[in-house]
Amino acid sequence: MTTVSIDRVSRWFGNVVAVNDVSMTIEPGVTGLLGPNGAGKSTLIHMMSGFLPPSSGSVTLDGAPIWKNQLAYKQIGLVPEREAMYDFLTGWDFVLANAELHDLPDPGAAAQRALATVEMEYAQDRQVSTYSKGMKQRVKMASALVHDPAVLLLDEPFNGMDPRQRMQLMELLRRFGAEGRTVLFSSHILEEVEQLARHIEVIVAGRHAASGDYRKIRRLMTDRPHRYTVRSSDDRALAAALIADASTAGIELDLKEQQLQVQAVDFYRFTELVPRVAKEAGIRLLTVSPADESLESVFSYLVAAK
Amino acid sequence: MNVTVARLTARGLLGRRRGLLLLALPVLLLALSALVRAIAGQDESTASNVLGGLALGTMVPLVGLVAGTGAIGPEIDDGSIIYLLSKPQPRWKIITSKLVVAVGCSVVFAALPTYFAGLILFGTFENLTLGFTVAALIAGIAYSALFLLLGVVSRHAVVWGLMYALLWETVVGQYVPGAQTLSVHQWALSIGEKIASPGVISSSVHLPTAVPLLIVATLGGAWLASSRLTRLTLAGEE
Structure with a gap:
């Protein structure tokens, strides 16, 4: 049981406040981080994945700070929003390299397992640069899953996916949630989030706007x-x-x-x-x-x- | 040293246009050396000019620049470095691995070609070739570390690197003697001076000054690069 805690976190860039005094706890199961573009979702995910220090407050993984703590990555799998990955590698080489970087005892087996999980074995010998957006997304998933992490952070994972790929990924994330992993994904589309997440955190203009189960959020949105x-x-x-x-x-x-x-x-x-x-x-x-x-x-x- | 990081770095460096650029410089040097030798014959001052000016003065810093910044800059620019950094690997290990690859490139594409160019131009007489080769090797290591650091701290690493290598070391160094004290080129020359027969190679910096500065520049560069990489943040897309 692994928990990510965000405690009174603010983050500013110069004069711009991207995240304003946000507190939330991400627990096992699937959590959706919902908010319009530019609300601070990515900033939050960057802080949860150790790529940005909070300006104030703390972001911790089971009590340990994540910023500058490389050992946290033993438990975190990160699927970044940006597309760039080592395009000149094949899907297999890329996932294998990720497994090796985790110092896994049998990186080959781990890479194979991860590629099977995302159903990308059929294209694993092709160069990443030849992949479609959805395929890249799945290989990114495989690279994040290769060390069997307790926490999975996904930044706008459904962007650019076709409906079938979206369904597949949702199924996969649901399964991870059911397995007791802590899964957090961000999205700006309510329908997407409520289809998948039991628990929803809403962030608007850097502030924590609402938190609760999808029925509660839906009601909040329609009852106004x-x-x-x-x-x-x-x-x-x-x-x-x-x-x-x-x-x-x-x-x-x-x-x-x-x-x-x-x-x-x-x-x-x-x-x-x-x-x-x-x-x-x-x-x-x-x-x-x-x-x-x-x-x-x-x-x-x-x-x-x- | 992490083999996976080194492998990824080497493939990234050599796989694209950068690989061709790295190969073009030494080929050019060797071709020119052959031409000079054919025209001017075996002449010490000519050989010294080509090895000092072209090899050590131009090719070594350029190869160091391409290899040093190319070993990390593009990954930071396009964000793919995130796959290296979201792993339980100490940052100094990542920097060391990348530095080893950059130095390896400097050896293969700068130091060895300098050696062969020296053999073509002047053979092994007066240890001229050996002196310049060792100087190229040492300079290659220092340039790699400094330019790797530049690649971590700046998005315009190549521009800064060129300004240092071409403007500072060459132009400014010519008119402001003090500038030569802070010049990898001169530090490396002082080592070459010691190896070659007396009077064959000359440097404006003394060996006891040059050696500590080389060590500080190399280790300091690598250390700073590691520490900056530890604090690397991802600018949000929002």
């Missing part, structure tokens, strides 16, 4: 007030009908733009309400579009709510 822009054949009549229902909190009739700004408080009920009300009143809906559905705004809501 949603804003919609609605255009119809009769905005005023539609507004009157909508405000009568408890799922809306406010409606503004924007005469200049000829549209409604609707604030909904019950997401599911509202999405069901709009078409029904319009149909009953004989109003034609022209536009119903969420005004603030970008991930950024969803996340900033979470930060503000905290």
